[in-house]
Amino acid sequence: MDYDRMKKSLVAVGVIVALGVVWTGTAWYTGKQLEGRMAEMISNANTELNKASPEAGLTLGYQDYHRGLFSSTMHLVIKPTAGMTSAILKPDQTIVFNETIDHGPFPFAQLKKFNLLPSMASVHTTLMNNPTTKPLFDIAKGQSFIDAQTRIGYSGDTSSDINLLPLNYENGEQKVAFSGGEFKADVDGQGDKIAVSGEAQSGLVNTVNEYGQHVQITFNGIKTEGNSTRSEFIERIGSQKASIDKLAISIEGKEMAVVEGFNINAKSELQEDKKHLSGQIDYALNSLKVQNKDMGSGKLTLKVGNLDGAAVREFSQKYNAESQKLLADPAFSQNPEAYQQQIVELFAANLPLLLKGDPVITVAPLSWKNAKGESSFNLSLFLKDPAQSTGEPKTPEEQLNRVVKSLDSKLVIPVDMATELMTQVAQLEGYQPAEAAKLAEQQIKGLAAMGQMFRVTTMEDNNVVSSLQYSNGQVTLNGQKMALGDLLGMFGMPTMGEPEAAPVPEPETPAVPEAPAVPQQ
The missing domain is CATH 3.90.1150 (Aspartate Aminotransferase, domain 1)
Known part of the structure; x- marks a missing residue:
């Protein structure tokens, strides 16, 4: 019996030693x-x-x-x-x-x-x-x-x-506080797939600005989540979400602005043919308050589709290579304004590459909402590759037709909504509520009348409305068909290759009652 126990003990020790050697x-x-x-x-x-x-x-x-x-x-x-x-x-x-x-x-x-x-x-x-x-x-x-x-x-x-x-720092009038944050990142062995997520609960910064004013910035509830995959055409495609529950800015103890419920949701993907790319980005703002005045909420959905993948890759390669050259050139790297100008010119020079594949841009919608209603703007723009056109454009129609296949847009602004917004703005400027409401009403009525006089807008059910469609050189503005040259002439713009139209007498500006004087502050 003792022999058996000793034998088992030696086996156990041997296993432990073997594991230790292997480890x-x-x-x-x-x-x-x-x-x-x-x-x-x-x-x-x-x-x-x-x-x-x-x-x-x-x-x-x-x-x-x-x-x-x-x-x-x-x-x-x-x-x-x-x-x-x-x-x-x-x-x-x-x-x-x-x-x-x-x-x-x-x-x-x-x-x-x-x-x-x-x-x-x-x-x-x-x-x-x-x-x-x-x-x-x-x-x-x-x-x-x-x-x-x-x-x-x-x-x-x-x-x-x-x-x-977490951070907690004070030095005189300066203070920094941060709750800390937790983030997670996963990357596959080839670096093809990346997933990132995390959040930070709160933060605060107290400082003094260049005018000697005490400024406080606070935030609550920052979150992010996203994943991406390496693409043949662009560096990565995937989705990314980011949000912040609340961001507030105060000066000298007075709350200047509060942003609540700000969300960004972006995604990009390959289309079914595996040769074209599409993308979408959504912005949403649940509430904006300026000096305790409720300015409303807004949202924007922007979509881009049918981007030629090979052309996007070429654009990216050229843009990145040239931008790196600019950064290596002291004449631009040490001059932010000159660098920015060169970047804009670089983008414009390579922009035609992005038009290959006849991309489509839609805005559906861009909107702003308050207690009295919601304004909205919608756009559908079908573009085309100018390289497919031959010859030099001789008229505005030919020039536009080289890059635009069709356009359809509509703007709707409820009068009550716009009046409410301008009332809030007037109160921020120092007007009393009754005076602010009166001034806002005068402004909106005047703008609506002027828009109708220039045939840019119409009135429908107490809404200021403007619609514009374009296709094959034909324009439809608020239901009225006209040539593109006629539309340009409405705004005094000369046409290419044609004599300038005789100047049109300016219409008289609608009489607007004199605004109340701005109160002394």
Whole structure:
């Protein structure tokens, strides 16, 4: 009996020793394997960073790699790209992360969370305190503001839990408070699929502006969620949501503006033919208050479809290459206004590429709503590739027909809604409620009368309405058909290749009662 027990004990000890040898050998191997792949991983990360944000002018690197038996350490370094001016860091600045890597197959940090899935490594990331990041450490009471734990699978997949620590800092009249935040990022081994989500509960900033006024900014409930996949034509397609429950701005203790329920929902995808792209972005604002005046709520849905994928890729490549050249040129990188002008010209020069495939743009709708009604604007614009046209355009119709297949738009503004909005605006300017209402009514009536006089708008059921359709050189404005040249002539615009029309006498402006005087403040 004692012999049997001793035999079983020796077997148990042998198993434990064998497991220890296997664990040690595997941990050493995976640590070495990770070190061998580090350069490749950093290179891939720089490629992604350069594609996603070339204007940032940043490069990722690593240094001080020390491999141990069960764990390794290194520093991850973000610095300005050589020969480029970074929009974030100065030439002598760096952001350094401390990386502690627990080797697999069962990293200790992972076991602490009862995650028993084998993995190559688990990486703990914190921010290093250096001259660049010292201000952040000061308001975080000497702690790293960022604390992240990343699991690296043998396939190269990564899953990161990123914590932003709470902040509470006061220095005289300046104050920063932040609840902290939790974010999660998952990336597959090839970097093709990325999913990001997270939220931060609240934050506050007290400061003094250039006029010596005390300014306070607060926010509540920031959330984000999205996923993307690498695309053949553009860098990524997918969806992204972002929202904020409340954002408030106060000056000298007086609430100036409050935004509630702001949401953005964007998505892009390949169409069924796998050659064209489409995208949609939705904006929604549940409430806007300015100095306690309810200004209303709004929404916008913008869609773009039938973008030629190959043309979009060519546009992206040219735009990114040229923008990087501009950033590398001190004449532009050190002159924001000149740089912005060049970027606009660069975009305009390559815009014809985006017209390949005959894209479609729709706005359905752009609207603003208050207690008295809702105004709306809808647009459907079918474009076409100007490269398919031959010869030089000689008339406005020919010029427009090169790029526009058809247009259909409609604007509806309820008079009561517009009057209510302008009443609120007048009160913000200092008018008393009765005076503000009277002034707003006069303004809206005057504008409606002027719109009808110039035949730009009509009145329907107490709504100011304007509709415009265009196709094949034919315009329909508020139900009246006319040539494009006639429409341009209504606004005194000359036509191409044709003598300018004789000036049309300006109609008399409708008489508007004199507005109440602005009260002295």
